[in-house]
Amino acid sequence: MSELLRCENLTKTYHNTKALNSINLTLESGKIIGLLGPNGSGKTTLIKLINGLLTPTEGKVLINGNAPGVKTKSQVAYLPDNSYLNSWMTVKQIINYFADFFEDFREELAYEMLKKLGINADTKLKTLSKGNKEKVCLILVMSRNAKLYVLDEPIAGVDPAARDYVISTIINNYNPDATVLISTHLISDIEQILDEAIFIQHGDILLHKSIDEIRAENNKSVDELFREVFRW
Amino acid sequence: MVKKLFKHEILSYLRVILPMHLILIGIALLSRFVQLFDNDSTAYNIVFWSSVVAFIVGVVVCILLTLIFGIKRFYSNLFTHEGYLSFTLPVTSTQHIFVKNIVAVISTISSFIMIVIATCFITFGEVCVELFKAAAYIVRQFFIEFGFNAPLIILEAVVAFIITFATTYMLYYACISLGQCAKKNRVAAAVGVFFIYYFIEQIIGTIFVIVVTVFYEQLHIEQILEYLAKHPITANYLGWGVVILVSAICFAIFYAITKHVINKKLNLE
Numbered sequence: 307m308s309e310l311l312r313c314e315n316l317t318k319t320y321h322n323t324k325a326l327n328s329i330n331l332t333l334e335s336g337k338i339i340g341l342l343g344p345n346g347s348g349k350t351t352l353i354k355l356i357n358g359l360l361t362p363t364e365g366k367v368l369i370n371g372n373a374p375g376v377k378t379k380s381q382v383a384y385l386p387d388n389s390y391l392n393s394w395m396t397v398k399q400i401i402n403y404f405a406d407f408f409e410d411f412r413e414e415l416a417y418e419m420l421k422k423l424g425i426n427a428d429t430k431l432k433t434l435s436k437g438n439k440e441k442v443c444l445i446l447v448m449s450r451n452a453k454l455y456v457l458d459e460p461i462a463g464v465d466p467a468a469r470d471y472v473i474s475t476i477i478n479n480y481n482p483d484a485t486v487l488i489s490t491h492l493i494s495d496i497e498q499i500l501d502e503a504i505f506i507q508h509g510d511i512l513l514h515k516s517i518d519e520i521r522a523e524n525n526k527s528v529d530e531l532f533r534e535v536f537r538w
Numbered sequence: 539m540v541k542k543l544f545k546h547e548i549l550s551y552l553r554v555i556l557p558m559h560l561i562l563i564g565i566a567l568l569s570r571f572v573q574l575f576d577n578d579s580t581a582y583n584i585v586f587w588s589s590v591v592a593f594i595v596g597v598v599v600c601i602l603l604t605l606i607f608g609i610k611r612f613y614s615n616l617f618t619h620e621g622y623l624s625f626t627l628p629v630t631s632t633q634h635i636f637v638k639n640i641v642a643v644i645s646t647i648s649s650f651i652m653i654v655i656a657t658c659f660i661t662f663g664e665v666c667v668e669l670f671k672a673a674a675y676i677v678r679q680f681f682i683e684f685g686f687n688a689p690l691i692i693l694e695a696v697v698a699f700i701i702t703f704a705t706t707y708m709l710y711y712a713c714i715s716l717g718q719c720a721k722k723n724r725v726a727a728a729v730g731v732f733f734i735y736y737f738i739e740q741i742i743g744t745i746f747v748i749v750v751t752v753f754y755e756q757l758h759i760e761q762i763l764e765y766l767a768k769h770p771i772t773a774n775y776l777g778w779g780v781v782i783l784v785s786a787i788c789f790a791i792f793y794a795i796t797k798h799v800i801n802k803k804l805n806l807e
Binding site for chain 2: 390391
């Protein structure tokens with residue numbers, strides 16, 4: 307397993323509020339990792355820093371040895387926690403858009419997944435339901451043959467049936483040599499697919515261990531441990 | 539990647555600008571068609587003048603919509619939810635800014651060309667011929683006055699217009715970008731930045747006029763004006779040259795601000 311992502315003393319401050327507090331983190335390739343923490347813990351800030359959507363106040367983040375930039379953006383597939391597509395486009399147009407900009411985009415796979423869902427590629431994105439729009443976003447991201455998939459709250463706003471779809475889409479379509487970083491606070495739904503878990507709170511990394519280690523050391527599931535650690 | 543950025547930027551403009559151009563041409567053709575039934579009846583006058591008013595409104599809308607769309611496209615594609623995709627594409631912020639600026643300028647020029655074409659349609663016939671004659675007369679006089687310098691002066695003027703358009707859009711980009719540094723109400727903050735800029739510009743202009751007036755003799759303003767009046771070719775070269783230089787400096791400043799905010803202060807909501 308080679309090192310894919312490294313954060314060194316990574317700090318992010320917004321208007322005097324520290325969102326990330328000098329964190330050090332190393333992620334290896336070929337794993338599915340849960341970035342777990344309550345709302346406002348710093349998950350999205352960390353994800354935005356990885357994607358170059360924020361600049362660190364201090365420290366650095368490296369993906370495959372490179373700071374976020376053109377090179378890393380062609381290797382990282384990012385699913386934000388909100389819909390980010392141009393609503394005036396059709397599904398086909400947004401697929402062409404992804405195919406144009408991302409060399410690792412697998413167009414046939416995207417159409418195959420759309421067909422399974424029964425979504426017409428000529429449909430305008432603005433006419434899709436919220437759930438289908440989120441599924442299209444996920445399909446676009448998972449159709450990439452990326453080195454790092456960063457999924458921010460992919461199951462937060464969807465019903466339990468759709469959660470199963472999201473999880474199966476992730477498992478069945480990610481590049482096995484790649485790493486999938488999934489941010490969520492709905493742990494029980496994804497625990498079965500995780501290799502590692504990172505607990506984050508108030509901008510600090512509380513824990514970063516393999517799922518097996520967590521279960522063996524604590525005699526608890528990750529969900530149980532999460533509830534214990536983050537109890538109000 | 540730049541070619542692809544251009545492709546998708548142009549496609550997004552065509553979606554809005556092309557129908558608007560077609561509507562303008564349609565109104566012009568309709569108005570010209572109405573003129574075929576020229577008579578003194580009240581009904582004709584109402585229809586004719588309505589079509590003329592519709593054309594004028596169309597021209598105003600065409601100019602405003604082109605400008606507004608150029609600004610909105612920058613804001614919505616980079617600083618709203620669309621920014622999550624735009625800024626995770628494997629392209630640099632410089633490429634984003636320049637592609638948006640260049641396409642906005644092309645769109646503005648195409649709108650002006652379309653307005654000229656539509657005007658030719660609506661005046662097609664004797665009026666149009668007279669307009670062309672007048673334009674040809676002005677150009678002929680210009681060439682007589684300036685000789686072989688005329689094409690160069692025209693070229694310099696065209697460059698000045700293009701760079702002024704580009705700088706105007708870049709100013710709006712800088713204001714929008716600075717507005718993004720606010721914690722809340724970022725659009726309102728961008729409008730505020732624009733008015734502050736406008737205020738500073740007025741102060742600088744006023745100071746310039748005061749300095750020129752107070753030091754009129756020391757700066758040899760009268761001699762300079764006399765010299766330029768006697769040498770119109772130099773005056774034209776110098777005038778357009780100053781416009782290009784000032785615009786280019788402003789463009790560079792606005793670009794640097796925009797790029798700095800995107801690279802260092804970006805924080806999408």
